[in-house]
Amino acid sequence: ETGxxxxxxxxxxxxxxxxxxxxxxxxxxxxxxxxxxxxxxxxELMFVYSLEERVENNSVPSRFSPExxxxxxxxxxxxxxxxxxxxxYLCASSQTSTGKRGELFFGEGSRLTVL
Amino acid sequence: xxxxxxxxxxxxxxxxxxxxxxCNYSYGGTVNLFWYVQYPGQHLQLLLKYFSGDPLVxxxxxxxxxxxxxxxxFNLRKPSVQWSDTAEYFCAVTSLDSNYQLIWGAGTKxxxxx
Numbered sequence: 001e002t003g004x005x006x007x008x009x010x011x012x013x014x015x016x017x018x019x020x021x022x023x024x025x026x027x028x029x030x031x032x033x034x035x036x037x038x039x040x041x042x043x044e045l046m047f048v049y050s051l052e053e054r055v056e057n058n059s060v061p062s063r064f065s066p067e068x069x070x071x072x073x074x075x076x077x078x079x080x081x082x083x084x085x086x087x088x089y090l091c092a093s094s095q096t097s098t099g100k101r102g103e104l105f106f107g108e109g110s111r112l113t114v115l
Numbered sequence: 116x117x118x119x120x121x122x123x124x125x126x127x128x129x130x131x132x133x134x135x136x137x138c139n140y141s142y143g144g145t146v147n148l149f150w151y152v153q154y155p156g157q158h159l160q161l162l163l164k165y166f167s168g169d170p171l172v173x174x175x176x177x178x179x180x181x182x183x184x185x186x187x188x189f190n191l192r193k194p195s196v197q198w199s200d201t202a203e204y205f206c207a208v209t210s211l212d213s214n215y216q217l218i219w220g221a222g223t224k225x226x227x228x229x
Contacts, residue, residue, distance in 0.1 A: 002158045040124060042219040043205070056216060090159065099166070102149050102209040102217055106159040 003027040006091050006107035013081065014115050021076040021110045023091030031096045032074040033104065034066060037088040049074065050096055081114045088112075117142045119208050121220035128196055129228050136191040136223050138206030142213075148189040149207040149217065150180055159205070165189065176200070198229045 004025045013019050025032065034046040048056035049068040063085075065077040074091055088111050092104040122137035140146060150162040163174025170182040180191045189206060206220040 002160075004158070040221055042119070042221050043217075045216055048216065056214070092159075101215045102147050102164065102207065103161055104159075104217065108158045 002105060002107060004091055004093055004105050004107035006089075006110050008110060009108065010111045010113075012113045012115065013078070015081060015083075017081075018077070018079040020078065021089055021091075021112075023074040023076075023107055025072055025074075025091075025093040025105070027093055027105055029093035029095055029105070030071055031094045032068060032071070033090075033092040033094070034064075034074065034076050035090040035092065037090055037109065043090070046076075078112070081112075083114050086112055086114045117208065117210065117213055117218045119206055119218050119220040121204075121206055121223050123223050124221065125224045125226070127226045127228065130198055131195050134191070134193040134196045134200070134225070136204055136206075136225070138189045138191065138220060139187050140189070140206075140208045140218070141187065142208065142210050143187075144210055144212060147209045147215075148180070148182055149209075150174065150178070150189075150191050151205045151207060152202050153205070153222075154202045162191075162204070196225075196227050198227045201225060201227045 007022045031050045033048050036044040046060045047066040052068050067075040088109040090109045091107045094104045118141045120139045148165040151159050152162045153159045165172045165182045173179045178193050203222045203224045205222045207217040209215045
């Protein structure tokens with residue numbers, strides 16, 4: 001049990017589908033993150049929300065759309081994805097205080113396959 | 116732009132062997148350094164971190180890492196590995212330059228033969 005729960009764990013979708021990934025944290029943290037994990041590549045930071053406000057967006061294609069309705073929930077809305085978007089999508093949370101920077105708590109990930 | 120380099124993508128060792136995984140970063144200023152571990156089928160979790168002070172830091176499960184500023188390195192070590200250490204290990208760095216977001220290495224897959 002990590003304190004960060006992601007659903008679904010596995011998702012297969014066609015290029016014309018619309019789907020969403022959900023993340024929920026039970027740790028009382030005030031920052032949440034979406035990362036993309038692909039084999040043999042460094043983790044790619046997609047979005048960061050701090051106190052429910054997006055503070056980072058690393059030039060992610062618009063077919064990925066994040067939503068953070070409150071400090072405990074984070075969504076990643078997916079539409080018209082490409083096969084190269086197939087990857088493990090990780091949600092994480094953290095405190096933003098100076099001494100806790102970089103200490104992220106991760107969910108188990110959502111394995112996305114785009115056909 | 117900052118980068119983090121992990122020298123080996125795959126390492127295979129026998130139980131009881133000593134382990135050292137290399138990590139180098141490119142930023143010349145003040146950094147915070149991390150090692151994360153991902154056991155098979157499990158979530159990424161923090162193994163150890165360096166913020167300041169003693170450059171030799173100890174983490175969970177007998178792991179330690181040494182920060183050598185002159186070499187821009189933060190290598191992970193364990194004197195005697197166990198089969199349960201089979202996992203993927205990620206080095207990461209934060210700094211003012213990265214707006215304190217983690218810059219990740221590509222990871223090293225460690226396989227321990229029983």
